Amino acid sequence: xxxxxxxxxxxxxSPLGPFEARLRVAVAVSGGADSLALALLADQWAxxxxxxxxxxxxxxxxxxxxATEAARVGQWLAARHIPHRILSWDGPKPAADLQxxxxxxxxxxxxxxxxxxxxxxxxxxxxxxxQAETLLMRLxxxxxxxxxAAMASVQEGxxxxxxxxxxxxxxxRLAATLIAxxxxxxxxxxxxxxxxxxxxxxxxxxxxxTEGLSPERLAATAKTMGRARVALETMVAETAARWxxxxxxxxxxxxxxxxxxxxxxxxxRLLTRLLMCVGGGTYAPRAERSEKLFWQLKHGLTKAxxxxxxxxxxxxxxxxxxxxxxxxxPPVALVxxxxxxxxxxxxxxxxxxxxxxxxxGALGVTGWNRVAGMVKPxxxxxxxxxxxxxxPTIYGDDAISAVPHLGYNRSLDTVCALRWIVAVxxxxxxxxxxxxx
Numbered sequence: 027x028x029x030x031x032x033x034x035x036x037x038x039x040s041p042l043g044p045f046e047a048r049l050r051v052a053v054a055v056s057g058g059a060d061s062l063a064l065a066l067l068a069d070q071w072a073x074x075x076x077x078x079x080x081x082x083x084x085x086x087x088x089x090x091x092x093a094t095e096a097a098r099v100g101q102w103l104a105a106r107h108i109p110h111r112i113l114s115w116d117g118p119k120p121a122a123d124l125q126x127x128x129x130x131x132x133x134x135x136x137x138x139x140x141x142x143x144x145x146x147x148x149x150x151x152x153x154x155x156x157q158a159e160t161l162l163m164r165l166x167x168x169x170x171x172x173x174x175a176a177m178a179s180v181q182e183g184x185x186x187x188x189x190x191x192x193x194x195x196x197x198x199r200l201a202a203t204l205i206a207x208x209x210x211x212x213x214x215x216x217x218x219x220x221x222x223x224x225x226x227x228x229x230x231x232x233x234x235x236t237e238g239l240s241p242e243r244l245a246a247t248a249k250t251m252g253r254a255r256v257a258l259e260t261m262v263a264e265t266a267a268r269w270x271x272x273x274x275x276x277x278x279x280x281x282x283x284x285x286x287x288x289x290x291x292x293x294x295r296l297l298t299r300l301l302m303c304v305g306g307g308t309y310a311p312r313a314e315r316s317e318k319l320f321w322q323l324k325h326g327l328t329k330a331x332x333x334x335x336x337x338x339x340x341x342x343x344x345x346x347x348x349x350x351x352x353x354x355x356p357p358v359a360l361v362x363x364x365x366x367x368x369x370x371x372x373x374x375x376x377x378x379x380x381x382x383x384x385x386x387g388a389l390g391v392t393g394w395n396r397v398a399g400m401v402k403p404x405x406x407x408x409x410x411x412x413x414x415x416x417x418p419t420i421y422g423d424d425a426i427s428a429v430p431h432l433g434y435n436r437s438l439d440t441v442c443a444l445r446w447i448v449a450v451x452x453x454x455x456x457x458x459x460x461x462x463x
Contacts, residue, residue: 049077057212061151158244302453305335306370357387
């Protein structure tokens with residue numbers, strides 16, 4: 027296999043822009059051949075444009091020697107004058123679904139660092155073989171278009187973009203690049219551990235290739251499905267823009283035409299997006315339950331129903347999608363200076379000088395009655411009754427201190443407790459994912 031040239035890598039990066047004039051990108055580097063090759067190639071590319079990269083290694087602290095390996099990666103990069111930071115996943119680890127939890131922690135740590143540093147782009151080292159393995163895993167789960175589209179080359183996040191420039195290239199070329207540069211790498215033993223489905227599938231790839239299911243063909247299929255996903259998402263976005271209104275307080279109102287007018291696949295997809303967006307979930311409800319609700323909406327919903335942490339009810343403006351109160355997240359402490367997510371629907375920044383001991387939770391029916399009793403009702407914003415109990419509320423000394431979406435503050439101390447709070451659901455209503463390569 028031939029190494030990847032600087033010109034070839036620049037051509038891979040070109041369609042993933044635009045990039046800012048003073049270029050600074052982060053590269054997620056585990057120390058394996060894939061991500062380490064990406065870091066070295068990205069460093070050459072950025073410097074040629076007058077910019078820089080910063081390499082980020084997440085130490086999940088799942089293996090005894092993980093800290094040593096992370097430090098070794100830093101030494102390798104320092105020798106090439108590439109800035110490097112280690113981000114640690116601290117605290118107790120889950121007993122179940124460890125790989126998924128570790129992945130979520132990794133992305134969270136990367137995003138938090140980049141937000142703090144003002145970095146807008148994170149490069150990930152996924153390549154063609156990874157794409158093929160992902161497609162096979164999702165085939166085994168019976169995935170639809172979204173799953174079979176596998177990984178997008180560009181994913182737009184809340185405050186940054188996740189870029190995968192290496193998707194067209196095989197794993198072997200990345201290793202060849204490091205060998206040509208005289209660079210060693212770390213071998214992760216979990217990659218060969220048959221306890222993990224991806225490792226088992228990886229061993230089957232050579233056999234599948236003899237039957238025509240080569241990584242190249244599998245990745246090409248994922249690319250085709252990616253185009254289909256983008257087309258469907260475009261239609262969903264157009265439908266949502268026409269018939270759905272999202273409110274800053276974390277609820278939505280939809281015209282019934284949103285489910286009756288477009289093709290069923292689009293209407294059903296919009297429904298699952300709304301359920302996840304308003305319900306604060308990261309996974310869609312079971313398909314059969316979503317389909318049952320879709321047909322109710324298409325033919326006229328007559329009473330309130332719940333699904334996926336969301337309450338759906340007819341209202342004067344159409345259909346009200348609000349959070350199901352019984353499924354809301356528990357209160358969280360408002361640590362001064364922290365940036366938090368709450369209930370899968372809101373992101374907030376706590377002021378550095380916020381009073382100690384404040385927590386954020388749901389207003390509740392009792393809380394609404396208290397606020398309404400202290401403030402003349404006509405001075406409160408008009409909100410659907412089903413929404414009131416779900417409003418994010420600041421508590422101090424077991425009493426309501428502030429309800430941002432009602433404009434209510436008990437004292438001057440809590441007026442500025444939050445720098446900002448915005449509705450940013452874990453699962454956005456529309457998804458920006460591009461298949462460019």
